[in-house]
Amino acid sequence: QKEVEQDPGPLSVPEGAIVSLNCTYSNSAFQYFMWYRQYSRKGPELLMYTYSSGNKEDGRFTAQVDKSSKYISLFIRDSQPSDSATYLCAMMDSSYKLIFGSGTRLLVRP
């Protein structure tokens, strides 16, 4: 079993839709939870990070962490074609190594 599971997609939605991206994990020691966006043949771009359980909002993006269920989510409101990319969840325990999910490909159709 992988430490971090992420549905690879692709997920196709119309412009303006609310997008929900999710990851599950097995290591209860994870404390930091990140979401990265990666455009084709580019480096990952840090979108948001949260510490422990709870919600965090930044513009059109909301990150949720439920440590009791070992489940994290990223919501994108009013999705735009420019949001089309691969979204990677990543996690960290008390060390400094990021453990990544395999990524979900998102396509926002105009």
Add this chain to the structure above:
Amino acid sequence: NAGVMQNPRHLVRRRGQEARLRCSPMKGHSHVYWYRQLPEEGLKFMVYLQKENIIDESGMPKERFSAEFPKEGPSILRIQQVVRGDSAAYFCASSPPSLGFYEQYFGPGTRLTVT
């Protein structure tokens, strides 16, 4: 403020040659991490360095791979005697000093192709 810089962006090597990948962290960042992304796979941690110190190389293959972050200059990931299985995208990330290790910012990557 320039981001993390990596060069070259693309590197082609024949089997048996050496590959050298360079990474300059963001200004003010003193921690460097290397990750590898194999085709259709997620990013995997390789090594964590601070200036003149290897902090953790638990993700590095036991042979042929080495990394350094000298007092002056960029961090270098070196792969000796490359094989086809080394073909991948290699990403460098940096983070601020002290408690900022969870803010890792990535460079554009070096895509290594071994022929």
